[in-house]
Amino acid sequence: MVAATAVWAIVLVLHVLLVDRWWPWLIFEVAPPLTMVAVPLLLLVVTPLARPVRRRLSVVLVVLLLAGAYLAGFGRGWTATPTAGGPAGTTIKVFAWNTNYWDMSDDKDAFYAFLRHQDADVYLLQEYLYWDGDRPVRIDDSARLRAEFPGYRVLVQGELLTLTRLPVVAADHAVPETGADWYWKGGKAQRTDIRVGGRTVSFYNVHLPVPFRIGDDPLSGRFYRELAERWAWRNGELSKLRADLAANRNPVVVAGDFNSAWMEVAPLGGGTRLHTPAGSVLPVASWPVSEYPFPRVWRLDWLFTSPGLTVSGYRFTGGAPYSDHQAQEFRIAVADEAPAAHSATPHTTEGTHRAQAPTNSR
Incomplete structure (x- = not known):
């Protein structure tokens, strides 16, 4: 569990650094944005099995989940303000x-x-x-x-x-x-x-x-x-x-x-x-x-x-x-x-x- 969490944290950081900058990373860019949420959620589900470190791992995974949700675009439409019209003009x-x-x-x-x-x-x-x-x-x-x-x-x-x-x-x-x-x-x-x-x-x-x-x-x-x-x-x-x-x-x-x-x-x-x-x-x-x-x-x-x-x-x-x-x-x-x-x-x-x-x- 510790190794899996560490690997996912590294993947998340590399994704931010390498998107649009390194051609081999195109393989990872094909993954749907929902992956950024699905992986830490799955790890959180099985975290109770890692009894000695489950609390600390849970905190880390919640942080990774929030970061992944932001990268995946969760909440962007919710926080966007609908605009009925614009300034005087055309x-x-x-x-x-x-x-x-x-x-x-x-x-x-x-x-x-x-x-x-x-x-x-x-x-x-x-x-x-x-x-x-x-x-x-x-x-x-x-x-x-x-x-x-x-x-x-x-x-x-x-x-x-x-x-x-x-x-x-x-x-x-x-x-x-x-x-x-x-x-x-x-x-x-x-x-x-x-x-x-x-x-x-x-x-x-x-x-x-x-x-x-x-x-x-x-x-x-x-x-x-x-x-x-x-x-x-x-x-x-x-x-x-x-x-x-x-x-x-x-x-x-x-x-x-x-x-x-x-x-x-x-x-x-x-x-x-x-x-x-x-x-x-x-x-x-x-x-x-x-x-x-x-x-x-x-x-x-x-x-x-x-x-x-x-x-x-x-x-x-x-x-x-x-x-x-x-x-x-x-x-x-x-x-x-x-x-x-x-x-x-x-x-x-x-x-x-x-x-x-x-x-x-x-």
């Missing part, structure tokens, strides 16, 4: 969702009806592509998108799709055009600067790479080579996102599928703050809602904003049966102030950018 609705390879396995009409029903001012959608074996397949659904969403701009960067009925000031759209480089080497955080009321707000549509593919053999050398490669890929994209946020002087909204349950341990920086839906003492979970034989105990989808923006009506909703992710729905209130200065980060201007969906490569 409030918009945002819908962020990993679509699970667009409408590849879905009823196309029902899929589009689900999207239309959200009636959001800004859609941040991921996995705008199909998948064939180990190969990403580029698609072009631009005609259907324009028919289903009249008055919206359609902005595509690789597998990331942003729809907005608000004026676009600047947008990222450049992706490598060699083979499948548009997916493997294209950016995983699409930035779109949008005019909201009297201000320019930068919206980041994020889909970070998965640490490894479900079903890979963890006893093979290939598994660990790919783990290291994917960690480098993921951290490279995360570093670019953090650098862009640090240089961006606009108010920012960052939302999407981060493929990590530990963004509270490894925040984005750049002055952003993390948001959690209010009202529940339990941690929020967004994956999986379909397809996999696992309970929904991971939160892979996150929302960050800069402090100047007010978030209200934030909730996870829908998703199944069209995706394995729940969607994020929230409202952003933007105060009427003097327009913020633009970032020094180069961006395509509204006058030169044409938001066209890519051509299907099949």
Whole structure:
């Protein structure tokens, strides 16, 4: 019991120190946050068997339980204050969702009806592509998108799709055009600067790479080579996102599928703050809602904003049966102030950018 408690204490400390910093730790990061509570609870249950040290062990395990509960996100929604509205200004609705390879396995009409029903001012959608074996397949659904969403701009960067009925000031759209480089080497955080009321707000549509593919053999050398490669890929994209946020002087909204349950341990920086839906003492979970034989105990989808923006009506909703992710729905209130200065980060201007969906490569 003493050894088990000591090992768990070490694991907890290492988790805080190594999340997002050391590629072998990705194996431990896959564990659902509930593990941080389940392990010390289990040890507490059997502590009475260790009679000579049970009282001292119980104290240590209670401390570890409280620390684990904090890391797992218990109480975040309970202590969060629901916001009914924001400052005087403009409030918009945002819908962020990993679509699970667009409408590849879905009823196309029902899929589009689900999207239309959200009636959001800004859609941040991921996995705008199909998948064939180990190969990403580029698609072009631009005609259907324009028919289903009249008055919206359609902005595509690789597998990331942003729809907005608000004026676009600047947008990222450049992706490598060699083979499948548009997916493997294209950016995983699409930035779109949008005019909201009297201000320019930068919206980041994020889909970070998965640490490894479900079903890979963890006893093979290939598994660990790919783990290291994917960690480098993921951290490279995360570093670019953090650098862009640090240089961006606009108010920012960052939302999407981060493929990590530990963004509270490894925040984005750049002055952003993390948001959690209010009202529940339990941690929020967004994956999986379909397809996999696992309970929904991971939160892979996150929302960050800069402090100047007010978030209200934030909730996870829908998703199944069209995706394995729940969607994020929230409202952003933007105060009427003097327009913020633009970032020094180069961006395509509204006058030169044409938001066209890519051509299907099949």
